[in-house]
Amino acid sequence: MSTSHADPNPPDSAEATLRQALARGDAAQAGVAPVLRHLLVAEDHGLFAEEVVTRVRGTLADLSGQLCHAVTVAHGLDAPLPPEDPAVARLARQLAEIPALLAHVHALALEAQAAAQLRARLGLDPVLSPLVQALVASPEAETADLAMRFLAAEARFQRQVLAMRLPLGELPPELLHGALLALRECLGGAGGTPHPDFAACAEPAAEAIRANYDERASRLGLAARIVTGLGGGVVAALQLPHAGLGLFASALALATAQHREQVLLAIQPGQGPRLALMLRAAGLRQAAIDESLAALDAGPTPAEVLRLDAARAAQLLAGG
Amino acid sequence: MAPATPALAEARSDRADQLIAAAEPLVGLQLRCGGTLPGPIAIPELAELVGRARVLRLKLGRPITAQDGHETVRAWVEVEPELDAEGQATGCRILVRHWQAAALPAEDSEALISRRAEIDRALAELTARLDARQAVLAVEADVPDLAGVAAAMRAALGRPWTDFVTIAGDIHHQPLHWRLLDGAELTVAGSARRWRARLIPHGLAGAEPNGFELCLTSDEPPPLPAPATGAVPELGERLVGRDLAPVLRQPIARIIANAETIRAKMAGPLAEEYAAYARDIATAGEHLLSLVDDLADLEVIESDDFATAPDPVDLADVARRAAGILGVRAREKRIVIAAPAEAETLPAVAEFRRVLQILLNLVGNAIRYAPEETRITVSLERKGDLARIAVADQGPGLDAEQAARVFDKFERLGRSGDGGSGLGLYISRRLARAMGGDLVVESHAGEGARFVLSVPAG
Structure with missing residues (x-):
């Protein structure tokens, strides 16, 4: 436990080391409960x-x-x-x-x-x-x-x-x-x-x-090349049930200039709005967005997303 | 893995990521992006990709997107770094496998309108707030030649703004419908410039506007304030090199690139004479570009603080490089450049880049003015404390009177239309003298010209 008031005794280096070790232990212990709770509660996550x-x-x-x-x-x-x-x-x-x-x-x-x-x-x-x-x-x-x-x-x-x-x-x-x-x-x-x-x-x-x-x-290199080669037909790769997850993730990452890893996080449960936003930023219409969301059981496309145009959706994704 | 299908285009870069060779369509894009060949890669995503492949020393394959102002190009590009014996990248091989160009999407009209309004507001030199009947409610002007009309408007608020200006072609002096006045050209008492009115309606879109913003803009710059008596306003130093050259280079490079595109009939078949016109345009553009460079140089060497940075250099090496660089141009006229042999050396103390610049100028002139199928000799000699390098051609030579004038600024010796600016030799001599040497000509009419550059020996 660290104390905030001044120590009346002269500083002792051995004690100081111990205090630091205790403080580190405290921090580690403080982390146990939230992490454990998270792992228990987020079982299906x-x-x-x-x-x-x-x-x-x-x-x-x-x-x-x-x-x-x-x-x-x-x-x-x-x-x-x-x-x-x-x-x-x-x-x-x-x-x-x-x-x-x-x-x-x-x-x-x-x-x-x-x-x-x-x-x-x-x-x-x-x-x-x-x-x-x-x-x-x-x-x-x-x-x-x-x-x-x-x-x-x-x-x-x-x-x-x-x-x-x-x-x-x-x-x-x-x-x-x-x-x-x-x-x-x-x-x-x-x-x-x-x-x-x-x-x-x-x-x-x-x-x-x-x-x-x-x-x-590499698999990802080939996927990127295929998606690039599709040109205007890239819409086909942006429909998850049609393209399969591998090509879909690469196509969406390229279309939205996001990392492929970010796309894969966005297909997780609870991330429906983000995925919808990405698909919107890629220029898709409602029907196409709905289809991918439905495949992931991620609910209907949020109405807020449909009100945005592609450019605005991309801006939001980029944190603007 | 080497994909079986041949690449659409191949290019190479060196260890500094400069593009040193490329095929179409990459060349065109590089030029349209404001780059040169050879020169730094001007296509941002390609530059990043090549730099990354070289630094990581890994073979990469990625899509790139580029815009050249008219088109969006999407391409699949593969970059293979080339390694030397120590494993260091000496450059990259660039393969283009897929190329798709699409016209830039038109901006949607609403965004375009609001952007135009922003631009007009930013450029307006007079702005006024008008009511629904276009009567002036308030007015601001920030240039002297509009102060008069602004004052008149302010003195008579409530009158239509059209009473204070003369609208081109307007015969009825009644306020017209705002849509007819939007964009109208007009003149204003007190200003010699031509003005354009811009009316930005206020109120709900679709409904009749309940007021307007009036912006007056002009394509002409405001008149310079009259110089105070006695003191002549000085132009900023290095006006050309610092301010003008960078701005001029890009549009000129574009003109050249487009003319080259036409000349090469890349956009489709074309009558021969039009291709020839395009070649003339490209040549004129190249001339303009070199003139800009010359003027920038001129400004630098004429400034008071001009100094060169001398280093030990080997004049033989510089001479061989100059001959190598201009070899292609010489071969076009079947001219042979006899450069110093590989084993020859002549140490000197001078700035490498400047010596090369002078030699390129001398050898370039020789190629330009010597007849076809002749020989240009670049020879070396040490004389006392000076290292000398002579460029001799078998052209018509110069008579005494021409030799006396040839180093003058803008001296063209009566020539025109050959791509010269009349500055090259003047600049070269100034450079030579700044390095502690000189540049002279030894020539007699009918025996070819011999230019001799001397710099301190090393």
Whole structure:
């Protein structure tokens, strides 16, 4: 407990340290109740569902494992480190300190969860949506080829989610860059590393990962390319039941200049107005907005949203 | 992964994210966005994407959106950084795979009307509040040439505003319906300028207005206040370089880009003579652009505080670069530029950029005035404390009288229509002298001209 009045005794450094430790403990204890209450009350709340939290933890461990594996390969050993290896655990904790990476992994867990719900409720195939089906059948070879590659990437993603895996090549480039910086810091940092020989291998490992990376081949890169190629036909990708969640989220993010992660948060229960606003900002009319909201069981489009034009809706989203 | 289909266009950037090569339609967009080739990437989202790929050293693929004032372009762009042996990015390969241009959407009419009203309010040099019958209730003017009419209106509040102005083509002096007066051209006693009236109705939309705001605007600037006797008002220093050149460059670049588009018949087939006109327009535009640059330079070197920043430079290297830069232009006239050999060096102390500027001017002149299929020789020589570089051509040369005048400001030696401004040699000589050297010509009519630049040897 800290005291606000002046201490009559001369300052004692040992006591001061203790006081600080107590204060920290107080803060931690004060946090227990609200967090616990939130987790208990928000049981049905997808954002912090145990499944989602577990997936986030597992995915970060997988990313960390891949980064460490690249280091062992650079070192000449081709044996992945076990997940319980201290280096893997330490790097995983470091990765969780990167807010954008955490948000991305969280959003992917939410995406997988929502896709599974859409399949259960509407029978919407997470891999082969009507739009993907139509694109695969396109007479244009390039479009059909892209759609096939996206289909394969989406199928891979759905399988990997179950296994809590996320290949480094699927990360957006900025996040991969952040992860590589974390790798370097973790291995070369002042705290030393559980495997001193590995420190020198961080750089070559990072270079190898960079050289192998190609945003275009990632699921999100392919989705963005397909959406861009749709041009004026992007409306088709903005209808959730038609496009499937993967393309829908990419299309809406591109149309509203929001992060894809923000779109995935907006499809969560209770976020109907935000999603409606995003769809409005993307230039959709009521019927189209209703359709996507209904697919998510997010209620009718709020009347306030329908009174706004696209530009105003975009302004509101941008915080204006 | 290398996508099987060929790219629509390919481009390259260097390690400073300058666009160094590009194909259409990217070139056109770069120019329309006010950029040059080579030059910094002027398309904001592309510049960001390329910069990011280079810094992250990762292959990226993303959609970009750009507006050039007329169109919105959406494109899918892929950027592959190219790494050197140390893993540093030396530049990027840029692939464009999808390109869609759409006319900018017309603003909806209501927003347009309210924006126009805002603009007119902001530009108005006289504003007045009118009642429903267009009688003046209050008036404000903030320029001297409208003070008179504002005073007259103020003295006779309640009379229609049309009594105080002369409306072009108006024969009945009755207040007309406001819609007929909105936008009318008029003249005002006491002002030599032409004015335009703008009536902004007040009241509920759709109903008869219950009052108006009158704004008088003019396309002409207000007259300058008469100079106080004895003191001549000085123009701001560096008027051209600081104020005018940046404003002029973009529209001129646009003229050139559009003319080039017409000339290349990119928008459709065109009769040959029209393509030739377009080429003339582009050439004239380029001339104008170089004139702007020359004038900006002129202003800088004529200012009192002009100084160069000398460094050790290798004149042989500068000469080879100048020859390389102008090689294409020379080849068009089948002229050979004989630059110093790779192994040659001539150390000097001078500002690299300025020496290059002078050499580009000298070699450029030689290409312009020498006959086809001749040779331009760039030779080096050290003489005492001076390093000298000579540019000799096999053109008609200069007689003694011309040689005496050739370095004068705006001297064209009777030439015209060839893209010269008459400033290049004047500027070059000033630059050479500012670096502690000189620029002279040795020539006799009929034997070609030989310009010699000397700077302190290193």
